[in-house]
Amino acid sequence: MVVVAYTTSKYRPESVSVLFTDFSWLGNWPKWLDLPLMPFLNDGFDKLIREYGMFFEGINNFLLGLYTDMKNFMVGLPWPILMISVIALCYFVSGRNTGTTIMVAFCVFFLGFLSPRYWDKCIMTTCIVVIGMLLCLIIGIPVGILMARNKKVRNAILPILDLMQTIPSFCYLIPGILLFGLGAVPAIFAIFVYAVPPLIRLTDLGIRLVDKEVVEAAEAFGASKKQKLWGVQLPLALPNIMQGVNQCTMMSLAMVVIASMIGTRGIGDEVLLGLQQLNVGMATEAGIAIVLLAIIFDRITQSYGEKIQARTHNKKKLIL
Amino acid sequence: MSKIEIKNVYKIFGDQPSKVLPMVKDGATKEEVLEKTGHTIGLDNVSLSIEEGETFVCMGLSGSGKSTLIRHINRLIDPTSGEVSVEGTNVMNLDQKQLIEFRRHKMSMVFQRFGLFPHKTVLENVGYGLEVQGQKPEERNKTAMEKIEAVGLNGFEHQYPNQLSGGMQQRVGLARALATNTDIMLMDEAFSALDPLIRSDMQKQLMDLQSELKKTIVFITHDLDESLRLGDHIGILNGGKLVQVGTPVDIIMNPADDYVTAFVKDVNRAKVIKAKIIMKPASEANGVDKTNLVKVQEDQFIEEFLPQVVCNNANCEVIDKQGNVKGYITNKELQKSLTKS
Known part of the structure; x- marks a missing residue:
């Protein structure tokens, strides 16, 4: 790599022998010792857009269509009906838990009550988060399963996850615009990059944490790989996977707010607008709305996880 | 073979x-x-x-x-x-x-820490081996119930494993192993x-x-x-x-x-050695004094019949379940088996 950097650099000295007579290059980092990653990546990215543009266009149209239909449907519904559906969803998903339901009902009501503008904006945000999460689930859970089954796959994917989690979000928000244009789709893309790693990790961990003896028992009775996975590993890993889904939701919501900076419509742009106008009240109000939305998402996914956990890990002990 | x-x-x-x-x-x-x-x-x-x-x-x-x-x-x-x-x-x-x-x-297997499926009921656990074989629920539940009865757990079939005590859990494990026959x-x-x-x-x-x-x-x-x-x-x-x-x-x-x-x-040798192991087979027992005999089942352990033998100062006649004479035990055999080498 050093040789490549040297030969391609325009700052390199006349000949290599100069380096052994003049040692001034040992002082500051020499300009010729520079890996030409940037032009390489730029070329690659250009080529990607030129040659696979149609492919990204296809993804873009599909996701945008999905988003628009979903949004239009929900915005078209009268608000009391939507509110009641969310509350009903929460009630059944949480296993008829009244406390959680009342809390969620309160939050849903307050979204519109804070400012009537927020209602539709929250719907937009919700649609983006839901689509982003679906994408995470469809891709994240199978990848997690593959990782848990195969050590080589895990070793290959772990560094990618590390990269996804540590690279600053703006580094893929902006290229997201180049690939998918402005609006909802780059936000969905950013959500995917940002929120899928914890889901993958927790799926992988959940499956590997299933009691070894229980898995061995399934094997000893002649369960095929498929039977082992669906009958034993996934059900027992479900509490962990649900934890991952919950994490994924929270991170999606965080990202959708940041994504308002690349022109994604939703509750996040209210915060941005407030800050741009130095209207602290407006920004805070929008901030509260985001918190309420987060509570709704969190409570619904969390209570579903708890319900599943209660079912699969029956902790009730009978007195015998 | x-x-x-x-x-x-x-x-x-x-x-x-x-x-x-x-x-x-x-x-x-x-x-x-x-x-x-x-x-x-x-x-x-x-x-x-x-x-x-x-x-x-x-x-x-x-x-x-x-x-x-x-x-x-x-x-x-x-x-x-x-x-x-x-x-x-x-x-x-x-x-x-x-x-x-x-x-x-x-083959089937029973595990030290039971290896039961915590998300399945006792009935489903016992029927697991049949389930992976692809048997229909009605069929496998019938077999599973038989085995649950065989290990004496009737009434618990719809409980989950962690609602049972350790001994009962292992009986579920045993029933599961028996179910695939x-x-x-x-x-x-x-x-x-x-x-x-x-x-x-x-x-x-x-x-x-x-x-x-x-x-x-x-x-x-x-x-x-x-x-x-x-x-x-x-x-x-x-x-x-x-x-x-x-x-x-x-x-x-x-x-x-x-x-x-x-x-x-x-x-404790008396506790682990069975009558049939130390007995002299009936065919070789010509010299045994058969006037004073205690009847002993072949699967009994020495400690179970030893007091009787000592009290009566008798020899033992070992019989199987049908009552056929299998062999004899005299003091000599008892002494040999109980002495620590």
Whole structure:
């Protein structure tokens, strides 16, 4: 790599022998010792857009269509009906838990009550988060399963996850615009990059944490790989996977707010607008709305996880 | 032909077991191998054969390789070298599909910490082996209920495993192993996690079931009393090596080395030796005084009939379940079996 950097650099000295007579290059980092990653990546990215543009266009149209239909449907519904559906969803998903339901009902009501503008904006945000999460689930859970089954796959994917989690979000928000244009789709893309790693990790961990003896028992009775996975590993890993889904939701919501900076419509742009106008009240109000939305998402996914956990890990002990 | 045949099996745990194998074959000890290569010897040249219908107990302290050994029989672990054959088929030659079929129909397993599925009811747990075979729910529930009754757990079929006590959980494990009706049962320290009272209960239940079903059982334990009580043959493992194989009496009377001697030193012999083991067969018992006889079942342990014999100063007549005379026990035999060597 050093040789490549040297030969391609325009700052390199006349000949290599100069380096052994003049040692001034040992002082500051020499300009010729520079890996030409940037032009390489730029070329690659250009080529990607030129040659696979149609492919990204296809993804873009599909996701945008999905988003628009979903949004239009929900915005078209009268608000009391939507509110009641969310509350009903929460009630059944949480296993008829009244406390959680009342809390969620309160939050849903307050979204519109804070400012009537927020209602539709929250719907937009919700649609983006839901689509982003679906994408995470469809891709994240199978990848997690593959990782848990195969050590080589895990070793290959772990560094990618590390990269996804540590690279600053703006580094893929902006290229997201180049690939998918402005609006909802780059936000969905950013959500995917940002929120899928914890889901993958927790799926992988959940499956590997299933009691070894229980898995061995399934094997000893002649369960095929498929039977082992669906009958034993996934059900027992479900509490962990649900934890991952919950994490994924929270991170999606965080990202959708940041994504308002690349022109994604939703509750996040209210915060941005407030800050741009130095209207602290407006920004805070929008901030509260985001918190309420987060509570709704969190409570619904969390209570579903708890319900599943209660079912699969029956902790009730009978007195015998 | 033996039901299960294990030939020269080596198992080495580590990154490159095949490189360490020649060293182990040349007779390096466990400690040497661990120090030089970082590999652990699981099994070191183990060969044994298990006959149809017998209970073979494999005994050793923890780390002696007994759990590794039992997992070679249904190939949950692959040997580094050697051959395992069951009913004449070499288990190592099975491909993935055949292996699954083999595990479904040839053998079942009971685990130390039960290995029950916490998200399934007792009924579903017991029917699991049939479920993976693809049986319909009605059919498998019927079989499962029979087995639940056989282990005395009726009424608990819709409970979840962690609602049951340890002993009951292991009965579920036993019922699950019985449900697939395989010839061979592997029991990996099946009763070790149970408290002593329940353990002897379960041993009794296993012996009762076995006297009816006549399965080939491979039983792993670290408890000598248990192995003497259950085993038709006992194999003693030490550090991955099989140090002695024999009947319970062989093990007690003629321990092969210091390790086995230390093991059998504190055994209460009266508690583990059965009448049929020490009796003189009826055909050789011409000189026995038959005027004063106590009738003894062939499966009774010495301690069960000893007081009677001493009080009456009598000899024993050993009979089987049908009442046929199998042999005789005189003071001489009793003395020989109870004296510590």
